[in-house]
Amino acid sequence: MDDWIKVAQLADVPVLGARIYRHNEGEIAIFRTAEDKVFALNNRCPHKGGPLSEGIVHGGQVTCPLHNWQIDLATGEAQGADTGCTERFEVKVVGEDIFLRAVNAKA
Amino acid sequence: MNDKLVLIGNGMAGIRALEELLKLKGKQYDITVFGAEPHPNYNRIMLSPVLAGEKQFDEIISNPLSWYEENNIDLITGDPVVKIDRIKREVISQSGKVADYNRLLIATGSKPFIIPIPGAELNGVVGFRDIHDVNAMLDAAKTGKRAVVIGGGLLGLEAANGLMKQGMDVSVVHLMDTLMERQLDKPAAGLLQAELESKGLHFLLEKQSSAILGEDKVEALQFSDGSSIETDLVVMAVGIRAEIELAQQAGIYCERGIVVNDTLQTHDPRIYAVGECVQHRNMGYGLVAPLFEQAKVCANHLAEFGIARYEGSVTSTKLKVTGVDLFSAGDFLGNEDSESIVFRDPSAGVYKKLNLQEDKIVGAVLYGDTLDSAWYFQLMREGTDISAYRDKLLFGQAHIGDSGHGVVSSIANMSDDTEICGCNGVCKGDIVKAIHEKKLFTLDEVRSHTKASGSCGSCTGLVESVMAHVLGGDYSQTPSKKPLCTCTEHSHDEVIQAIKTVPLKSMDTLFKQLAWQTPNGCHVCRPALNYYLMANWPTDYQDDPQSRFINERAHGNIQKDGTYSVVPRMWGGLTNPKELRAIADVAEKFDVPEVKVTGGQRIDLFGVKKEDLPAMWQDLYAAGFVSGHAYGKAMRTVKTCVGKNWCRFGTQDSTGLGVKLEQLTWGSWMPHKFKLAVSGCPRNCAEATIKDFGVVCVDAGFELHIGGNGGVKVRVTDLLCKVKTEEEVLEYCAAFVQLYREQARYLERTAPWVERAGLSYIKDTLADDTVRQTLAQRFDVSQENTERDPWQPRAEGSQAHEFTPLSGE
Ligand code: SRM
Ligand SMILES: Cc1cc2nc3c(=O)[nH]c(=O)nc-3n(C[C@H](O)[C@H](O)[C@H](O)COP(=O)(O)OP(=O)(O)OC[C@H]3O[C@@H](n4cnc5c(N)ncnc54)[C@H](O)[C@@H]3O)c2cc1C
Ligand code: SF4
Numbered sequence: 062m063d064d065w066i067k068v069a070q071l072a073d074v075p076v077l078g079a080r081i082y083r084h085n086e087g088e089i090a091i092f093r094t095a096e097d098k099v100f101a102l103n104n105r106c107p108h109k110g111g112p113l114s115e116g117i118v119h120g121g122q123v124t125c126p127l128h129n130w131q132i133d134l135a136t137g138e139a140q141g142a143d144t145g146c147t148e149r150f151e152v153k154v155v156g157e158d159i160f161l162r163a164v165n166a167k168a
Numbered sequence: 169m170n171d172k173l174v175l176i177g178n179g180m181a182g183i184r185a186l187e188e189l190l191k192l193k194g195k196q197y198d199i200t201v202f203g204a205e206p207h208p209n210y211n212r213i214m215l216s217p218v219l220a221g222e223k224q225f226d227e228i229i230s231n232p233l234s235w236y237e238e239n240n241i242d243l244i245t246g247d248p249v250v251k252i253d254r255i256k257r258e259v260i261s262q263s264g265k266v267a268d269y270n271r272l273l274i275a276t277g278s279k280p281f282i283i284p285i286p287g288a289e290l291n292g293v294v295g296f297r298d299i300h301d302v303n304a305m306l307d308a309a310k311t312g313k314r315a316v317v318i319g320g321g322l323l324g325l326e327a328a329n330g331l332m333k334q335g336m337d338v339s340v341v342h343l344m345d346t347l348m349e350r351q352l353d354k355p356a357a358g359l360l361q362a363e364l365e366s367k368g369l370h371f372l373l374e375k376q377s378s379a380i381l382g383e384d385k386v387e388a389l390q391f392s393d394g395s396s397i398e399t400d401l402v403v404m405a406v407g408i409r410a411e412i413e414l415a416q417q418a419g420i421y422c423e424r425g426i427v428v429n430d431t432l433q434t435h436d437p438r439i440y441a442v443g444e445c446v447q448h449r450n451m452g453y454g455l456v457a458p459l460f461e462q463a464k465v466c467a468n469h470l471a472e473f474g475i476a477r478y479e480g481s482v483t484s485t486k487l488k489v490t491g492v493d494l495f496s497a498g499d500f501l502g503n504e505d506s507e508s509i510v511f512r513d514p515s516a517g518v519y520k521k522l523n524l525q526e527d528k529i530v531g532a533v534l535y536g537d538t539l540d541s542a543w544y545f546q547l548m549r550e551g552t553d554i555s556a557y558r559d560k561l562l563f564g565q566a567h568i569g570d571s572g573h574g575v576v577s578s579i580a581n582m583s584d585d586t587e588i589c590g591c592n593g594v595c596k597g598d599i600v601k602a603i604h605e606k607k608l609f610t611l612d613e614v615r616s617h618t619k620a621s622g623s624c625g626s627c628t629g630l631v632e633s634v635m636a637h638v639l640g641g642d643y644s645q646t647p648s649k650k651p652l653c654t655c656t657e658h659s660h661d662e663v664i665q666a667i668k669t670v671p672l673k674s675m676d677t678l679f680k681q682l683a684w685q686t687p688n689g690c691h692v693c694r695p696a697l698n699y700y701l702m703a704n705w706p707t708d709y710q711d712d713p714q715s716r717f718i719n720e721r722a723h724g725n726i727q728k729d730g731t732y733s734v735v736p737r738m739w740g741g742l743t744n745p746k747e748l749r750a751i752a753d754v755a756e757k758f759d760v761p762e763v764k765v766t767g768g769q770r771i772d773l774f775g776v777k778k779e780d781l782p783a784m785w786q787d788l789y790a791a792g793f794v795s796g797h798a799y800g801k802a803m804r805t806v807k808t809c810v811g812k813n814w815c816r817f818g819t820q821d822s823t824g825l826g827v828k829l830e831q832l833t834w835g836s837w838m839p840h841k842f843k844l845a846v847s848g849c850p851r852n853c854a855e856a857t858i859k860d861f862g863v864v865c866v867d868a869g870f871e872l873h874i875g876g877n878g879g880v881k882v883r884v885t886d887l888l889c890k891v892k893t894e895e896e897v898l899e900y901c902a903a904f905v906q907l908y909r910e911q912a913r914y915l916e917r918t919a920p921w922v923e924r925a926g927l928s929y930i931k932d933t934l935a936d937d938t939v940r941q942t943l944a945q946r947f948d949v950s951q952e953n954t955e956r957d958p959w960q961p962r963a964e965g966s967q968a969h970e971f972t973p974l975s976g977e
């Protein structure tokens with residue numbers, strides 16, 4: 062089934078940064094690490110819904126801007142002593158393009 | 169093939185060095201460890217609670233056998249090394265095992281000193297050093313009734329307390345006339361003795377032991393004055409001697425200990441040594457904190473990073489006897505050049521003494537109330553100038569302008585539901601429980617598990633005190649320098665130093681040169697490093713937006729719902745109908761849900777969607793506004809009062825001067841937020857005396873005040889000086905700002921910085937005309953290169969990706 066949507070080019074997302082993609086039910090944050098790995102998470106922190114896209118990205122994690130929870134980009138899990146998980150979305154990079162799996166088919 | 173590393177001594181310092189090494193480089197060496205004791209490494213400090221029956225041996229094992237296996241360490245226990253062959257580079261054990269090395273680490277610790285008197289070899293005479301000794305004492309307690317401990321020092325008193333807890337009748341024999349004379353002055357020692365006597369210990373002071381009597385077992389101890397005391401057990405706790413025999417036989421240079429340099433190398437460059445067996449700059453240490461520092465530095469060199477140095481330690485001690493609060497550090501007796509300030513309340517059992525020299529704490533003894541010990545120790549280690557609050561020093565940190573936390577007399581007396589951290593609602597009981605259940609040792613661990621002190625940080629000292637109280641004498645939680653964050657071992661000051669001197673001009677080279685342990689830092693270090701690089705290399709360094717907290721990246725304050733606030737700059741708090749109309753128009757056009765006058769005399773537009781920010785700024789810019797920086801670690805606002813133009817008391821044009829000051833300093837990035845104010849007379853309506861830089865106008869000119877803030881912990885400014893002209897005010901302000909920008913640690917506001925750097929240092933520096941002018945010039949240079957209004961370029965499309973969502977196809 063070909064339900065991948067092209068959402069951006071790699072160059073649109075800053076290294077160690079994020080962009081958001083809006084859909085009917087909310088926002089998806091698309092992150093890019095220093096090694097150009099790309100991840101997609103629901104743009105809501107499992108703590109109190111902070112916008113993860115605005116956090117500082119480091120290693121394979123993002124720090125939520127509101128109260129500094131650390132969220133693993135690959136699993137969506139809160140790290141360290143905090144517990145909680147945010148939804149992941151399937152994402153792939155083909156050449157210079159970033160594709161997101163259609164939003165109703167969540168990972 | 170890997171190089172081979174052999175460690176002699178399976179104890180606290182040696183194993184800590186291996187742990188540090190493995191953290192730095194996993195697989196550099198094939199490691200072999202020889203230990204004389206038949207156990208894996210355990211926490212020797214906790215032998216006292218084991219003796220007292222408060223802990224079991226298996227609870228104090230710090231590295232179980234599985235740890236050695238997981239790290240591929242070849243462990244040989246119960247088999248001491250008997251020879252080091254430096255020519256063949258190998259060591260030989262008692263059972264005949266041979267291991268060759270490329271590097272050798274000696275960490276043989278020390279042995280208890282046994283007084284050479286007749287009978288010392290009798291059954292029932294023990295030292296207090298290892299679990300073997302503790303077991304011997306526990307056995308004796310099962311059959312015998314009476315015990316004598318020779319030595320009224322730290323170790324002797326802990327042994328005596330433990331034996332008493334085991335039901336023995338215990339006497340402590342001491343050569344001196346007061347207890348713990350190496351840590352306590354007479355008054356504190358007196359209080360301690362009275363307290364221990366009330367618990368049931370007996371003391372025989374000024375007694376010299378001359379012989380131990382008995383057939384094949386101890387029966388009595390005789391003194392040089394002819395008297396004697398019957399006993400079933402004699403514990404010798406009169407001191408330790410560095411275990412250097414092995415090293416000496418191998419011809420390694422030793423004095424009282426194995427002599428090492430600042431990289432923990434012995435005179436044979438292949439051989440390192442750490443721990444109690446070591447003599448460094450003529451000092452030997454018998455507490456874990458300094459030994460752990462040695463271990464860290466040694467590991468750094470074994471890993472071939474070669475950047476760390478051990479320069480000696482300042483130590484402090486606590487007695488691990490439940491119910492006794494006692495702390496001692498540094499020069500506790502005082503000397504001819506120091507003066508003591510003392511607080512004494514005998515009926516409450518409280519005694520505090522601080523020894524001061526040149527306005528710095530050089531020694532401390534606290535008895536009965538050790539709540540502030542962590543704070544005093546930090547002031548002492550950092551050499552903080554305390555002259556500004558000397559009169560309140562003895563009453564503790566809570567009395568220095570604290571508005572929120574009130575006074576707590578003693579951690580021990582605190583109930584479990586006493587709130588320690590107000591931001592996160594964490595009580596003493598929560599912290600104690602987490603420490604026990606999760607086996608936490610460091611402040612960072614406690615912070616991440618309980619959130620205590622994780623927010624505003626003002627309760628950090630209190631949390632540290634709770635930890636010290638629970639963990640007793642394990643001082644590993646107070647290392648002499650605090651690392652910048654968990655990505656590195658380097659402190660803020662070391663990093664700043666390296667940026668200036670190496671020099672380092674980019675984040676990547678910094679990560680490499682300083683061996684950062686994470687590939688691209690974390691949310692704590694990146695903003696700090698970005699600031700340091702920018703402040704030190706204003707013309708070379710390119711600002712990194714991804715290393716800035718979102719507020720500074722989006723130039724607005726993020727709100728709890730993800731919207732932003734917009735605060736246009738109003739110079740000195742002045743405005744006019746045209747500006748107000750423009751703000752009103754913008755508020756209507758963008759459906760701003762709330763408009764509020766801020767505590768800093770500006771107008772705040774709340775609830776703005778991120779995507780609307782550039783367009784809103786465009787409109788504001790067209791009306792002549794620039795960013796108010798209400799969101800940044802930056803110069804914020806200049807608050808002003810009416811001044812002589814209107815006010816019947818005004819002495820100078822405070823509003824006009826405020827505008828000039830704001831035009832001078834706006835846009836500059838700082839270690840923390842920075843606020844100014846100008847009041848037109850000493851009635852001080854602009855609250856200039858709780859600002860980072862405050863001006864109070866007087867008839868003859870201007871009083872300049874520094875280092876104040878409102879906020880979590882109110883601090884009133886210190887007077888810097890008085891000047892006559894507005895030009896001088898501006899120059900002093902620029903110079904002060906620049907000194908702060910260059911020397912403070914990131915997120916250290918002027919108030920704590922002034923306290924740490926010392927008011928007299930800052931006064932002297934700024935009083936020097938040339939120094940002041942150069943500082944002011946450097947500030948001008950950095951201002952030229954600061955992007956002055958961040959809003960305008962963004963309104964025109966720069967950094968557009970920050971404000972627009974992806975559209976997809
Ligand atoms: C908007 C404002 C409240 C208001 O509506 O009046 C405000 C709002 C915030 N203050 Fe404040 N402070 C405001 C004036 C003050 C004042 C009064 C003043 O400036 O005269 C103080 C006490 C004076 C001082 O700073 O010494 C003040 C002491 C603090 C502190 C404690 C600082 C300290 O050193 O202890 C914080 C926490 C921090 O910075 O870490 C803080 C932090 C904050 C933050 C940034 C909290 C945050 O991280 O989100 C708030 C942002 C809300 C927002 O989105 O705008 N705010 N804050 C005021 C903006 C002033 C301006 O025009 O720029
Ligand atoms: C009862 C007690 C309470 C203490 N309380 C505190 C406290 O509250 N706070 C504090 O900071 N410090 C305290 N200390 C001191 C602290 O435990 C020591 O400073 C620390 O353990 C020293 O570490 P080390 O590695 O140098 O020596 P050790 O931990 O003694 O390790 C040395 C090891 O080397 C072994 N060894 C010796 N020779 C050889 C050889 N030839 N071959 C193989 N192995 C050998 C020894 O058997 C020993 O296991 C206490 C000590 C004791 C005994
Ligand atoms: S006092 Fe400041 S930080 Fe606290 S809620 Fe009010 S604006 Fe926010």
Ligand code: FES
Nearest residue numbers: 106108109111125
């Ligand atoms: S909402 Fe993310 S940490 Fe609180």
